[in-house]
């Protein structure tokens with residue numbers, strides 16, 4: 400593991416006549432954290448050689464165990480004295496880059512084209528980038544895919560309050576907090592001077608000097624083999640369910656449908672997303688059963704899924720994935736990953752290993768709680784009278800710029816009837832769905848549930864506020880609020896608004912000649928393979944709607 404650290408060469412604190420440079424703790428803490436984890440560390444700076452130390456950081460109050468270690472470590476001091484020149488380093492020689500702060504970087508690194516290009520090279524080649532304290536300021540001219548790298552990402556950095564506390568608000572070229580916000584970063588902070596680190600995709604940012612060790616640890620986590628990557632998640636599905644070529648790794652059994660969405664225009668009050676403008680737009684979708692077994696028999700209590708894609712007149716696509724349960728049973732993607740294996744069926748018994756299940760349940764009593772709630776509710780007899788829940792909370796922004804937290808559900812217009820015992824026909828749910836749709840369109844109302852201040856803890860996926868609430872990605876902030884407490888909010892929150900009805904009719908999908916995008920989830924390797932002949936009613940759905948690749952949008956762990 401090779402890590403590059405980039406320090407400032409700038410030593411003038413604006414026009415104050417005072418000295419600045421890098422902050423000692425922000426170099427020492429990550430440096431030793433990386434070394435202790437077995438990494439090789441290389442240090443560079445714009446001018447090369449000894450970078451200037453901010454004298455304030457060398458005062459008694461700024462000392463920590465790791466700065467003292469630095470003072471007693473001649474080897475570390477020698478590394479610092481001989482930093483490479485920025486123009487001589489190449490992103491391809493390292494696995495990650497870390498930028499310590501101090502005020503110095505605000506003047507040189509923030510504007511240095513070599514530094515900007517270096518960060519862009521790291522990030523765009525899939526490598527993590529970390530910056531702590533003032534160093535998130537060095538990201539302000541860095542672009543990724545044509546946009547500011549911080550745009551739409553959760554980030555932190557030196558707060559306005561911290562800058563005011565050191566009396567440099569009017570000295571620094573810009574305020575880190577304001578600049579990150581101006582660029583469209585989803586800026587977060589905690590109390591001034593408390594340790595706080597945010598990781599979003601491959602970008603790690605830390606708030607202040609106290610966050611530098613935690614920032615280094617977050618970077619190591621991204622580099623560690625234990626990090627949950629898209630490929631690892633996909634491998635786990637295959638480890639548990641086997642490899643079923645051409646099928647989705649989860650929700651493998653499904654049926655493609657098409658229909659339309661008729662908006663009554665009420666949503667415009669809450670959101671400027673085009674989907675809510677009055678009128679009818681075409682929709683494609685897919686009903687599915689949870690689980691990676693494409694031939695699993697339909698059962699009344701298997702979680703049901705519905706994925707929809709709305710094609711809007713302006714060319715935009717609006718997508719949402721929903722499930723039949725009002726709660727997600729796990730708190731984080733990591734726990735989902737763990738649970739998959741714990742519940743792997745033993746081929747001999749057709750059941751999971753009770754010891755594994757017990758151990759999992761002991762580790763995650765919250766999941767047991769949620770599943771208890773879910774299973775206490777009666778399940779609907781078919782797909783057509785199932786309520787589908789979007790689960791995650793999002794921010795809608797209307798034309799006046801007012802932002803509202805919302806969730807949504809699809810509520811069937813067909814009467815609820817509780818499921819009885821499963822009939823022997825293994826495809827009874829899907830067969831019935833087809834029969835019903837051929838008889839008459841099935842209709843749902845899209846109901847938006849408006850969060851009220853104090854109405855419970857929703858964790859809002861702030862990214863969804865882009866584009867007026869257009870849901871471009873969803874479903875991956877599985878925080879505690881999405882589990883039990885989210886349910887409370889769901890029950891209590893304000894008057895549901897009935898927006899529109901959705902009408903679905905079966906698409907004769909299996910008559911199409913389609914190809915499957917089999918490997919979309921594996922690091923975007925776009926292996927197109929011919930779909931096996933899946934005329935047998937359900938499997939065709941994956942590709943019939945050309946929905947396979949983007950259908951994975953909802954899971955952070957499936958794509959960047």
Ligand code: HEM
Nearest residue numbers: 647648649650685704705706720721732790874950951954
């Ligand atoms: C860590 C969380 C999750 C992981 C790892 C995960 C994983 C997956 C995977 C691998 C697929 C197959 C995708 C494909 O091959 O195209 C899938 C499909 C699906 N997931 Fe999830 N999922 C997660 C959370 C959720 C949540 C929160 C919801 C709903 C609220 C959801 C609803 C669905 C639906 C409806 C489908 C089928 C989509 C379709 O028919 O195209 N998932 N999921």
